[in-house]
Amino acid sequence: MTPHLLILLAALVADWFIGDPDRLWARTGHPVVWFGRLIDLIDNALNHGSDPAAVRYRKGALAWSVMVGAALTAAWLAGAVLAWLGPLGWLVEGFAVFALLAQKSLRDHVAAVAGGLRGEGIEAGRRAVARIVGRDPERLDRAGVARAAIESLAENFSDSVVAPAFWYAVFGLPGIVAYKMINTADSMIGHRSERYLEFGRVAARADDLANWLPARLSALIVAAGAWTLGGLGAARAALAIALRDAGLHRSPNAGWPEAGFAGALALALGGPRAYREGTVAQAFLNGAGRRALDAADIDRALGLFARSCFTLWAFAALTWLAA
Numbered sequence: 299m300t301p302h303l304l305i306l307l308a309a310l311v312a313d314w315f316i317g318d319p320d321r322l323w324a325r326t327g328h329p330v331v332w333f334g335r336l337i338d339l340i341d342n343a344l345n346h347g348s349d350p351a352a353v354r355y356r357k358g359a360l361a362w363s364v365m366v367g368a369a370l371t372a373a374w375l376a377g378a379v380l381a382w383l384g385p386l387g388w389l390v391e392g393f394a395v396f397a398l399l400a401q402k403s404l405r406d407h408v409a410a411v412a413g414g415l416r417g418e419g420i421e422a423g424r425r426a427v428a429r430i431v432g433r434d435p436e437r438l439d440r441a442g443v444a445r446a447a448i449e450s451l452a453e454n455f456s457d458s459v460v461a462p463a464f465w466y467a468v469f470g471l472p473g474i475v476a477y478k479m480i481n482t483a484d485s486m487i488g489h490r491s492e493r494y495l496e497f498g499r500v501a502a503r504a505d506d507l508a509n510w511l512p513a514r515l516s517a518l519i520v521a522a523g524a525w526t527l528g529g530l531g532a533a534r535a536a537l538a539i540a541l542r543d544a545g546l547h548r549s550p551n552a553g554w555p556e557a558g559f560a561g562a563l564a565l566a567l568g569g570p571r572a573y574r575e576g577t578v579a580q581a582f583l584n585g586a587g588r589r590a591l592d593a594a595d596i597d598r599a600l601g602l603f604a605r606s607c608f609t610l611w612a613f614a615a616l617t618w619l620a621a
Contacts, residue, residue: 302470303618305388306463309395310611317402329397329475333482337365341487345497358487358497362504366479373475380471395466398478400458401607404451405600411447412596415440423593430454437572444591448599449567452520452559453552455603457481460519461512463610467617480508506550513551516606517544517558519613523606524562536562539584546581553583560584563598565591 318328344357376394380387407430414422423443424435430450438446461481466474484505487498517540525533539561540554547553547568560567566587571578582589 301388301618303467303614303621305392305395306466307611307614307618309392309399310401310463310607310614312392312396313399314401314607316396317406318397329394330478330482333365333369333479334486336368337483337486340364341497345487345493347493351496354496355499359500361487361497362483362500365483366476366504369475369479370472373472377471391471394471395462395474398462398466398474400454404454404458405603408447408451408596408603409600411443412593412600415443415593415596432573434572434574441589441591442572444593444596445565445567445569445589447596448559448563448565448591449556451596451599451603452555452567453549455520455606456513456516456551456555457509459607460516460610461509463614464512464515465508467614477508480504509551513554517554519609520555520558520562520602520606522609523602523604524558526609527602527605528562532562535564543581543583543585546583548578548580557583559599559602560587562602563595564588565595 323331340361344361345354346357349357377391380391383390407426411423411426411430414424414426420440420443423440424438427433427438427443427446427450428435431446433446435443462474462477465477469476480501483501484498487494488502488505489495489498517537521533521536521540524536536558540557543557543560544553547556553568556567559565560583564584564587566582566584566589568580568583569589571580588595
């Protein structure tokens with residue numbers, strides 16, 4: 299039996315310290331880029347503006363099935379070959395899992411926002427945060443830049459760390475590859491724009507389902523991380539705010555890790571979001587928390603992120619030892 303949990307633990311540790319091998323991806327392309335190319339190809343082939351809404355919905359469902367089916371088939375075949383290779387196959391599988399996690403990449407991108415605010419000021423912070431969020435950076439003040447960075451860190455802790463780790467632990471290589479395809483499809487075609495409202499409806503709903511349990515697990519992990527960082531009071535606040543305010547978020551899942559971070563750090567996150575298309579109304583998570591955020595608060599959030607990642611490692615290690 300392939301030691302999935304040991305492979306997962308090794309991949310998590312390697313991703314934290316090493317991160318993406320940019321030179322390799324420059325030559326081969328990151329696996330998520332491959333997913334994106336397939337999604338683009340299918341989108342261009344099937345998504346026609348002249349089709350009625352019902353037809354676009356059916357084509358979108360077919361497109362999603364082809365995307366995920368291709369990912370599952372490729373992962374299952376690769377897994378069968380790697381299982382035959384024994385320990386060498388475990389090493390290759392570990393690299394594949396490592397490539398589909400994003401701890402160091404996420405940490406570095408968010409830290410760059412704090413560094414920009416602290417160094418060159420608001421304009422540098424806006425440039426850095428524009429790389430990780432879709433909001434209009436020109437409409438963000440210092441607190442808005444810091445808030446956007448922390449929210450991205452919290453949401454992606456669930457989407458880019460906990461969820462892929464969870465689906466790999468449960469279903470092995472097919473689980474993590476299928477999840478990343480589902481998540482990539484949602485980011486590319488799961489929008490509420492005119493082009494994707496119907497065509498991307500299945501992709502958006504599937505991503506909601508795939509992240510439902512990991513998002514809630516992430517809130518528990520954040521609370522455990524907060525305990526190691528700020529004591530029992532911080533852990534209780536993280537859980538209490540997550541349970542109370544997660545439903546205030548416009549996403550059915552993102553509110554859980556964001557509210558957990560808000561409670562643990564005693565900050566107000568969320569609130570109205572400014573995009574180029576206009577402002578989207580949303581309530582604050584932990585509305586009684588502090589709203590005047592700055593680079594130091596991003597640093598605190600990165601500390602909580604680190605403790606939460608280490609908690610995930612510990613959980614993987616204990617589960618492997620108990621198996």
